[in-house]
Amino acid sequence: MTQTYDYDLFVIGAGSGGVRAARLTALGGKRVAIAEEFRVGGTCVIRGCVPKKFMVMASDFAHDFEIAEGYGWTIDAKFDWPKFLEAKDVEIARLSGIYAANLGKAGVDLVNGRAVLTDAHTVKVTKRDGTDGGTFTAEKILIATGGRPWVPETMTGIEHVITSEEAFHLPELPKRILIAGGGYIAVEFAGIFAGLGVETTLVYRGPNILRGFDDDVRAHLAGEIEKRGIKVILGCQHSSIEKTETGLVNHLENGMTIETDVVMFATGRIPYVKDLGLEKAGVELSDNGAIKVDALSKTTAENIWAIGDVTDRMNLTPVAIREAVAFHQTVYKNNPQHFDYEAVATAVFSQPPVGVVGLSENEARHTCKGEVDVYLTRFRPMKYAFTGSDERVLMKLVVDADSQKVIGVHIVGPEAPEMIQLAAIAVKAGLTKAQWDATCAVHPTMAEELVTLKDKQTPASMSAG
Structure with a gap:
């Protein structure tokens, strides 16, 4: 007897990769549902590339104004943080709405809530208010839950820090900020806050920023961002953070103490797999905590695939979208494909x-x-x-x-x-x-x-x- 399921495909995570896979599969005539615990659009649209790029553009005007003065312009400019946040949030809501509308047009059922696996073919959804969002079965399941910021849980005072996700919603622009980390997120936000007039310090435990990039690039950028007024402290990290009446005191391992109003940790991102029920479905993790997949994005469970940052292969939005297309071609078009990770800009x-x-x-x-x-x-x-x-x-x-x-x-x-x-x-x-x-x-x-x-x-x- 043939097993019947509620859906042909159930996608967990409505970011760029998950949405693309769901739409393509539904447009191909399959019954598809997608679950999202927060907002449709995922990290890139809601709390990543898109709002960050808006912040970069907003902050870069300060540099443009300096250049303009050299060309004869006289500019008296003032930045309004609440006005910017409002404009940014309106645009993000518009983009999220477009993603949701496109899912509907393709015939995808959108399930609002956190989906967890109870076995290889079943997901249970809990709504944001904690109520039951339903239980669904699917012949195939695609996991596209992305990643989340990582912070050291045991450090004294870590409860006082924010991550990049909270940086998009600060109620007011701080006068002083310290950013811990040397990767692209840390460097980007250092430029953002410095450009908006915030006294900015970047602290990184490594010998230079942007580990993994070309050494000439790393050295050149480190010098250039200091010209923009960012204080860079290398080869050092936090020992603790102390909250006082006047701010947050950063105690560094080299003996320095720096008081700021906000401390942001941009110390890396990890695959978002916590309490997802993977073990119940037979989905194994790699040594670094990512979902283990083969070249065609199949997990260790026969009917479950995973794409995007949750697999920790190449954590870029366009790559997740290409992986989604390859998944669809492989699984539903009988055309096995895998993304070529060579020479990705x-x-x-x-x-x-x-x-x-x-x-x-x-x-x-x-x-x-x-x-x-x-x-x-x-x-x-x-x-x-x-x-x-x-x-x-x-x-x-x-x-x-x-x-x-x-x-x-x-x-x-x-x-x-x-x-x-x-x-x-x-x-x-x-x-x-x-x-x-x-x-x-x-x-x-x-x-x-x-x-x-x-x-x-x-x-x-x-x-x-």
Whole structure:
């Protein structure tokens, strides 16, 4: 006798990946439901990339005003934090509504509440008010619950800190903030608050910010953000946080004490799997706490798949969407597909921003069989000519010496994220340095430097840089 289920597919988590998978499957004629415990749109739309980018743009105006004065403008500007929050929240609500509406148009049933697995084919939903949201069965289940901020639970005073999620809803703009962490979230929020006039300190336990990025990028950005007024303390971390009548006193392991109004921990994100009932469904976790999946996103349970940050493969929204498409093709189109994680471009919306695609110089030297050619330039953007600013752009190409293919592009400077999207096409296509050189420059632009770099770095020039 054939088993009957309420749905062909039940998706847990209505972020970008889960929504895409649900819509595609429903449009293909399957019965689909998706459960979301908070708001449709997930981390990126509600408490991540989108609102963060709005905050970056808001804060970057302060720098633009400084530049404008060099061009003859007289500007008397004042920032209104509550007005910004209201505008941001209205836009986020609009985007969340579009996601929900598109689910409805595709024929997906939206279940509001937290869904947990009770076995491999059954989910139980609890509404936000704690009441029963129903129990549903499904032939197949897709987990797309994303990630959540991690903070050290045992540190004295940790109850006084906020994470990036609370930073979007601060009732008032602090006068002083300390941000713990050196990854892209920490660096981005340091730029945001500094740009909005907040006295900002960044504390990171490592030797330099942006671990995993190219060393030239890391060193260059560290210097540039200090030019924007951010105090950077490296090789150090908290020992405790003390709440006083005048603020929060940060006690650091190097003996320093720094008083601020807000302390934000951006010390990493972890897969959101807590109390999800995975063990009851036979879904195993990897050593780092992520859901274990194969190349086709299937978990250790025969009928359950997982995509996005909960698998901790490559934690980027566009990647989760591509994984969703590959899941749909594999499971419902009899066309096994897996996402190609090679040469995926990424951006850090720091101030100045970073755009990267391909291998760092260090990675290239470890993975390439032959030698590596490096082309690097630092220059002042034309826009800063009248300002007296000593801010510099960094551009770097990493080339496989044997094949002459450009295998890494690294940019730090204005509009780096926009440039890296197009550079990624060339890197993904495997174009050679000669083909980059044969591309006519657009003048005067910053991007023209990418196709006019002629001098390879020598050991002497690299040490001098």
